[in-house]
Amino acid sequence: MNPSLGWNQAQNVSAAPHTQIKSRQLGFYLQNSARIAEHYILGLGIRHDKAEQTEYTSTQTVKDNHTSYSASFMYEAPFGLNPYFSYSESFNLPTGLSGNQSLYDPNITRQYELGLKYLPTWLDGTISVAGFRAKDTGALVGNGLGATVSSSNPIYRKGLELQADVNFTSNWNGILAYTYTKAEEKNTAGEKTRRPLIPTNILVAKTTYNFTEGFLKDLTLGAGLRYIGHSVTSKGSLYSHARVPSATVVDLMARYAITPNWIAQVNIDNIGNRRYIAGCDYYCYYGAERRATVNFSYKF
Numbered sequence: 448m449n450p451s452l453g454w455n456q457a458q459n460v461s462a463a464p465h466t467q468i469k470s471r472q473l474g475f476y477l478q479n480s481a482r483i484a485e486h487y488i489l490g491l492g493i494r495h496d497k498a499e500q501t502e503y504t505s506t507q508t509v510k511d512n513h514t515s516y517s518a519s520f521m522y523e524a525p526f527g528l529n530p531y532f533s534y535s536e537s538f539n540l541p542t543g544l545s546g547n548q549s550l551y552d553p554n555i556t557r558q559y560e561l562g563l564k565y566l567p568t569w570l571d572g573t574i575s576v577a578g579f580r581a582k583d584t585g586a587l588v589g590n591g592l593g594a595t596v597s598s599s600n601p602i603y604r605k606g607l608e609l610q611a612d613v614n615f616t617s618n619w620n621g622i623l624a625y626t627y628t629k630a631e632e633k634n635t636a637g638e639k640t641r642r643p644l645i646p647t648n649i650l651v652a653k654t655t656y657n658f659t660e661g662f663l664k665d666l667t668l669g670a671g672l673r674y675i676g677h678s679v680t681s682k683g684s685l686y687s688h689a690r691v692p693s694a695t696v697v698d699l700m701a702r703y704a705i706t707p708n709w710i711a712q713v714n715i716d717n718i719g720n721r722r723y724i725a726g727c728d729y730y731c732y733y734g735a736e737r738r739a740t741v742n743f744s745y746k747f
Contacts, residue, residue, distance in 0.1 A: 465504075468550075470542045472498040478517070486524070490533075492517035498540040500550055509550045513538040527566035534559055541587055546594025552585040554597075562608075572613035572620075580605045588632070589643070589728035591683030602642060604630045618657040625650050640682050644726040646693070648676030655700070669700035675734075680727040694723035694734060708746050715739045 478492035494515045501508045515538050521531035535558050541551040562577030583602040590596045606628040614620045626649045630642040655669035678691045697719055702712040720737035 467503045470500045488521040490519040529564040545596040552597035554585045556583050574611045577608045589681045593729040600634045621654040643681045643728045646676040646678045650674040665704040667702040671698040684729045696721050710744045
């Protein structure tokens with residue numbers, strides 16, 4: 448007898464497509480924050496990056512030097528009102544080969560944010576609202592054929608953020624946060640296309656309660672709800688600009704102080720094991736299934 452078990456074992460794996468990329472990036476930054484005339488807070492920052500990538504199969508090399516700036520200004524007005532403005536830049540050189548077998552272009556983001564932070568006297572907590580606008584160049588996008596490339600068109604994002612952090616009692620608190628985002632790619636003809644994988648609406652609600660008496664003393668329980676609004680698929684894909692439905696998942700948390708120094712915590716994400724699609728470009732991606740994590744920490 449001479450059985451044949453599975454595939455031919457004498458396969459030459461070296462013939463399979465492979466890529467070897469060497470990536471290096473070095474950055475230096477300087478930042479400072481200062482209070483001026485009691486009610487004004489000014490922040491300034493500068494960062495310089497030097498990045499280089501080499502792909503050895505086709506001997507491609509990408510080098511880039513980029514300087515990024517950031518600035519922020521806040522006025523601490525009476526009655527707990529704190530308006531602010533911020534500007535920030537970021538630089539990143541993604542590692543890998545794009546769908547056209549070339550190294551990725553640098554991704555540069557510039558963002559403006561205008562907001563208001565409110566510390567009310569009638570509530571133990573903070574309320575904040577902010578509007579933002581951002582421009583991404585060289586962002587990684589799908590080409591509609593299942594591959595990822597550096598976008599030749601800029602991507603514009605604008606939106607609104609609302610958040611409230613409230614202490615209902617000395618041991619019970621809650622957080623409510625909402626984000627609205629509109630993300631579009633704009634070509635040279637001025638035509639706009641909605642970007643996939645970015646939900647229009649996201650809502651997060653969390654609450655925790657810390658027991659300070661009885662047999663549950665030193666135990667903290669928490670629960671959270673996450674609503675991920677609808678998004679769309681990539682333009683030009685099989686289901687071009689189809690609507691991806693929204694989803695809601697629930698998370699739980701328990702933390703116990705074993706001693707004043709040792710703390711144990713359990714987190715369970717998606718407790719109901721909700722099966723949902725997190726987003727689609729050319730492909731679709733399921734959201735994370737139910738996942739439990741346990742960690743121990745020690746406070747010195």
